[in-house]
Amino acid sequence: MKKNAKFFLGISTVIIFLLTTGCAEKEEQTKGIKVGVSLYDAHDTFLSELMNEFNESITEEANKQGVTISVEIEDSESSQAKQNSAVQRLIEQNECDVVCVNLVDRTDPTVIIDTAQQHDVPVIFFNRELVEGDLERWDKLYYVGADARQSGVFEGELAAEAFLENKEYDKNGDGVIQYVMLEGEAGHQDAIVRTETSVSTLIDNDLKVDKLASVIANWNRAQASSKMGALIEEYGDSIELVLANNDDMALGAIDAYDSAEVKKNKRPVIVGIDGTNDGKSAVKSGDMYGTVYNDKEGQADAMVDLIMALAVKKDMSGINFTDERYIRLPYAKIGQQDMH
Amino acid sequence: MKADKIIIILIIFILAVIGGTAAWQLMNMSVSDESYNVTVVVSNSSSPRWANFKEGLSQGAADYGVMLNVVTTADFSGMKQERNIVAKEIENGADALILQLFSSYNQSEYLGSLNLDKPLVLVESDSNPEDVFSSITPDNEAIGSKLAELISVKAKEYSDRKLKVGVLAGNQEELAMYQRLSSFRDSIRGKNIEIAWQISGYTNDDIEMQMKNYQKQNHADCVVALGNDQLEAGIDYYTSYGNQFKNVLYGVGVSEKTVYYLDNGMVASLVVPDEYTCGYLAVKSVYEKLTHAQESKKNIQIDHRIVDRASIFNETDEMMIFPRTQ
Amino acid sequence: MTISLTFTAIAIAMIFALFITMYQLFVHRDQNTKITSAGQMLDQTALNLEDYLRNMRRISDAIYYSAIKDKDMSEDSVVGDMDLLYEANIDSLLSIAVFTKNGELLSAVPNSTAKNELDVRNQEWFKEALDEVENLHFSKPHIENLFDDPAYRYKWTISLSRAIEITRNKTPEVGVLLVDMNYSGVEEILAKANGGNSGEYIYLIDGDGNIIYHPRQRLISSGLAEENNKVAAAYFDGDHTEVFNGEKRVVVSKSVSYTGWKLVNVIPDSSFRLGIRGLQLYAILTISVGIAAIILLNLFLSYVIAHPIKRLNDSVKEWENGNMNPKIYVGGTIEVEHLGRTLSRTVRQIRQLMDRIVVEQEEKRKSELDALQSQINPHFLYNTLESIIWMIEGERYSDAVSMVSELSSLFRISLSKGKTIISIEDEIKHARNYMNIQKIRYKNSFTVDFDIQDEILKCCTVKLIVQPLLENAIYYGVEGMDGEGEITVKGYRKDDDIYIDVIDNGIGIPEETAQSLLTEDNHIHKHGSGVGIINVHNRIKLRFGEEYGLEIESEPDEGSMFRIHLPYIPFDQENQDLYEKGGRRK
Secondary structure (H helix, E strand, C coil), X not given: CHHHHHHHHHHHHHHHHHHHHCCCCCCCCCCCEEEEEEECCCCCHHHHHHHHHHHHHHHHHHHHHCCCEEEEEEECCCCHHHHHHHHHHHHHHCCCCEEEECCCCCCCCHHHHHHHHHHCCCEEEECCCCCHHHHCCCCCEEXXXXXXXXXXXXXXXXXXXXXXXXXXXXXXXXXXEEEEEEECCCCCHHHHHHHHHHHHHHHHCCCEEEEEEEEECCCCHHHHHHHHHHHHHHHHHHCCEEEECCHHHHHHHHHHHXXXXXXXXXXXXXXXXXXXXXXXXXXXHCCCCEEEECCHHHHHHXXXXXXXXXXXXXXXXXXXXXXXXXXXXXXXXXXXXXXX | CCHHHHHHHHHHHHHHHHHHHHHHHHHHHHHCCCCCEEEXXXXXXXXXXXXXXXXXXXXXXXXXXXXXXXXXXXXXXXXXXXXXXXXXXXXXXXXXXXXXXXCCCCHHHHHHHCCCCCCEEEECCCCCCCCCCEEEEECHHHHHHHHHHHHHHHHCCCCCCCEEEEEEEECCCCHHHHHHHHHHHHHHCCCCEEEXXXXXXXXXXXXHHHHHHHHHHCCCCEEEECCHHHHHHXXXXXXXXXXXXXXXXXXXXXXXXXXXXXXXXXXXXXXXXXXXXXXXXXXXXHHHHHCCCCCCCCEEEECEEEEEHHHCCCHHHHHHHCCCCC | CHHHHHHHHHHHHHHHHHHHHHHHHHHHHHHHHHHHHHHHHHHHHHHHHHHHHHHHHHHHHHHHHHHHCCCECCCCCCHHHHHHHHHHCCCCEEEEEEEXXXXXXXXXXXXXXXXXXXXXXXXHXXXXXXXXXXXXXXXXXXXXXXXXXXXXXXXXXXXXXEEEEEEECCEEEEEEEEEEEEHHHHHHHHHHHCCCCCCCEEEEECCCCCEEECCCHHHHHCCCCCXXXXXXXXXXXXXXXXXXXXXXXXXXXXXXXXXXXXXEEEEEHHHHHHHHHHHHHHHHHHHHHHHHHHHHHHHHHHHHHHHHHHHHHHHHHHHHCCCCCCCCCCCCXXXXXXXXXXXXXXXXXXXXXXXXXXXXXXXXXXXHHHHHHCCCCHHHHHHHHHHHHHHHHCCCHHHHHHHHHHHHHHHHHHHHHHCCEEEHHHHHHHHHHHHHHHHHHCCCCEXXXXXECHHHCCEEEECCCHHHHHHHHHHHHHHCCCCCEEEEEEEEEECCEEEEEEEECCCCCCHHHHHHCCCCCCCCCCCCCHHHHHHHHHHHHHHHXXXXXXXXXXXXXXXXXEEEEEECCECCHHHHHHHHCCCCCC
């Protein structure tokens, strides 16, 4: 009888042991790298071109490093709520190693930062810059982009150059530049900075300006075209300069002139920013006076370098930060002479 | 030991086993069991042609609780590239694969040489009855002959001469493209149609340039593109001359760009394979293999629709072309 | 074993009963909670949706009443006001547009570039607005097909359309105001409600059962999934049970005001089961552990209580079966141990009492028999004394003297200083004395022959055992005989035994009488001397053991033999004292 009791005790001990150790953790596997990308709007021309560069660059880099990479791109369709849940899904369910976020609302990255910090996933913000205080919240937050101020300055310089070199652009010859401003999204930092600096650069170049109108076209070619169409109707020939916050809107302005069937020599100087492929061909064809090249190759490469440093090499020493955890790439002016 | 003692020990042992199993499952429930890792390898994964396919994949992944890993790739330039990626992914712990093969020549031997012991589903390829993998593909031959049919309607407008057609055939090593082309060629035979030129190859980067050259030599009246990327290249070619071209393109397309130019009139007819279903069923099929469930079907053929300008926005086509997703 | 079996069975039954009741209770409650919370979730979602849609109607109202109504569209631009409203609601709006009743686009924000060959007259929202002018109409979700967007942007929308009065060139006419809501606004509200992964989901249908939102709508549209939406359109608000595609499920429906839309929350049966799966497993775990514990507990209890009681019971059984000195089990729990100890004490006491009774009984019998041994027939003494008197009168003095001396020797041996154990020599001497007296009395009508081996003379015997046999021999063997009686006394040793045979040639004793002589209950003696025989037999047995005593052999008309059987015990002081005290030889 005593033997039996011991036997049972033994069995129960074994069972308890099995139960408690059964759920021991599995060995961690070396997995391919997963990168999550959240875009504020996948239809944005500059962004889709940037993403093409990014994909090319990252597959190349993956080949070089001998790893497989899976990039998952989520479109937030201009909804911060959608972006938040997309980033949460990327981090929590898809277990991404690095997340790249192109903020919808640059003032509201809290949910994303908190989620990332909770799961210790580094975040690379790009193109749409968040305020410095938010980037200081955690040491694994990075920003890749360009200096909005510089783009405005270059845009202003391009326009100033046009008017200084060729007086004919001042169609009414009053020595004052009548201009129309096509602005990006309301409240967007880039839009504000570009709007403000491009005009102030003109003034700094001793040019007199007269703002005919400033309309918001949300970075959008179709909207810009609609709004520009209305402006053409209103101001007709008196528009001497169209300053657009980006190429898409500049192209929209060209579309509006096309559909208004205004002859090319009657059109104003149109300047854009970003240097998208369509923008560059418009510059080449002379529809657009110039654009400011936003270094998408450089930004894509910088992002890929950062991702590789964070996820593969685990070594940040090879990265050239402009400031701590900021990588800013310079803009470049593209005028007609650069296209030939 | 007496018989009744043996019985008691047996009973307690059985009870312990039952209790242990229950406890095990109870714990597994809270831990939420390890999901399967399914790797998807397709050529040029970020191409918009895969957008609907990926939507289908993610819906399938959500429904069947698998972890998807769509490897980011550029256009494949050879088998070796794909092979490396597959090998690496298996090393990384992939439980199953969904593959678009770069080349379908000797596909069984090729897959055999990969030494895969993982479930495998091919998209845009066939599998033979003796193969262990299954495949999901649109009816490529039907697509080819359908395109031929659409072209021959246009050919009727040309009474004085043959309609000259340029063909953007894509990667002809891939079975789907090969089947589309051969079926297309077979179906235009004897009709008032002549193939002016044909461009095939695995990258789509320089199609526009090639087209310009070919068009200079032998101008085609319209262009047939057998794949989405080829159709987009064709669109790029025509748009570089402006938006005045109407009904010059026929082809297979799923991306918003191709739809836009269908809407705009440049593309006359669009053959849209149900890529969403393809993606969804690929995951389902892989899951069935992984769980050794009764497989519904080995080779699945997905639908395709002929969409023209008038029908883009009718209810059924709308849903297929633009998946409404969360 | 029976106790523990019963106990186990009852305990198991109780565990089962308890769990089944609890389980049913819990499942029921869980189901109710689920349905209630689904209802609440639905109410909340409906509220959000209604809020959202009301907001859309407000926008439509605002545009119509504040921007369009008072303006002459041919002179004033309404775009500025529309733009303001659009920018304020940019997240939830796709576009705002005004059409004439012929489908001509008057103005639109943010994109006013209509597609080539756009004909809105075939579009559903347009027809509905003009069909029923007093209401606002929410369309089914569709792709917005109005404006040319070179970014290839195609967006899902729900169109809110209404007939309006527009003024052109001072002439009022009917027009259509379209507010295209971003479908993702509705989607977001419903996706949020569909967050759980328990198998429950919410979908939205319009009054005809067309799906507006469904978490798996793409699968439904391609036939990979199915939904009971057409039937659900007819449901009243509240919960319903339906069987769809072979699965039982509970659906809760809730109407969204104004639109005729219906929110449907589907709770499949499996999701109930999913919730209680843990409970089931837990129940199985607890029940199996419980049963195992009970079995182990019973084994332990039986080891501690039942087992000692069983061993105690076995001891008692042994005792019952006649073992007067059983080994009583003492052990187990305190109570059982106490029981065993008490029982064993009792057994010991009973045994002691019984032993004492046996000893006392023996003592009593010995003293009784001892008293009997000295009972010399008074007739003998009387006759002897009469013979002596007769001799003296006949002046046969020497005979008288010899008679008296024989008598005195007889009595001396009879008394033997009160001892019971004497030597055989003395016993035989006593027998001779007796026979000498009797011979005189019976005038030598018989002869006596003593043949005693010398080696047995110095051995122990109970006194006065031969004399009663001789007396008996005289009565039975000699008295009634015609011829001369012969009495022989033989004493000899065989191994460790001594035999003294008293043989006569008298009439013999009938077989049945001979046997009854040695049984105690027989007191029917014709001559009254039977008492003497049984007395001798018992006294020998009492002193030396059951195997010793008397044996009787008799042949009618041939004579009888009485054999005394004694152990061989040399006569000395020690042995005499030992047997005197009555101890049997062990």
